[in-house]
Amino acid sequence: MNKLIVMCLLLPAIYASGQKKPFYQMKNEIIEKAIAELDSVSSVPGSAFLKEINESKLSGTYVFDITLREKGEVATVFVVNDGESPIAMQNRLKDIVKRYRFGFRVPKGKSYKFQYTFKF
Helix, strand or coil: CHHHHHHHHHHHHHHHCCCCCEEEECCHHHHHHHHHHHEEEECCCHHHHHHHHCCCCCCCCCEEEEEEHHHHHEEEEEEEECCCHHHHHHHHHHHHHHEEECCCCCCCCCCEEEEEEECC
């Protein structure tokens, strides 16, 4: 009976600890993880991100400056004007990226800017 009570008390704690996003503090590590995650979601068939891209019928190359902040939120997305892609498509992709949430956390109150090139 005691084991059952202990298991019931530990189960929520184990479940909650498994739900936390990884936490990174070093700027280089954060940028590497962000780029790797964007590479992954923009190339894996069936991902929600790529599904949205396909629904919007986006194609071409887009270069963005992306600012990431705490809880994996995208703070800002700026288009680096390359003159190749139509502005309407740049804005569609910008909106999709702005809604994206990264699968990790960064230090509270800090933001990290990096440049990323999307190729579809």
